[in-house]
Amino acid sequence: MLRTIKTRGINVTSKSNDFDFISRCFFPALGVNEDPVTGSAHCGLAPYWSKKLNKTEMYAYQASARGGLLKLELQQDRVLMAGQAITVMKSELFI
Numbered sequence: 441m442l443r444t445i446k447t448r449g450i451n452v453t454s455k456s457n458d459f460d461f462i463s464r465c466f467f468p469a470l471g472v473n474e475d476p477v478t479g480s481a482h483c484g485l486a487p488y489w490s491k492k493l494n495k496t497e498m499y500a501y502q503a504s505a506r507g508g509l510l511k512l513e514l515q516q517d518r519v520l521m522a523g524q525a526i527t528v529m530k531s532e533l534f535i
Contacts, residue, residue: 443468451481453489459509460498461489477508479521486512486519 449467465478
């Protein structure tokens with residue numbers, strides 16, 4: 441059903457009892473049914489939840505099959521993000 445929506449991606453989020461908020465991120469138009477942990481999405485979710493919760497430091501959990509915990513800190517127009525990462529690609533640029 442999500443594939444029929446004409447958009448780049450869909451973020452679903454909710455307040456949580458265990459974390460400040462939880463999310464799931466879907467990008468079927470880009471060939472990614474569900475992204476495991478989406479840093480770029482949390483750059484938009486952090487300011488949203490910061491206003492709702494009146495906090496600048498938050499813990500978020502992306503509830504995908506792999507799942508991931510992110511520590512987020514809102515600093516003016518920037519979001520500082522920390523968490524575990526998995527390397528999926530490595531390259532070198534030669535100029």
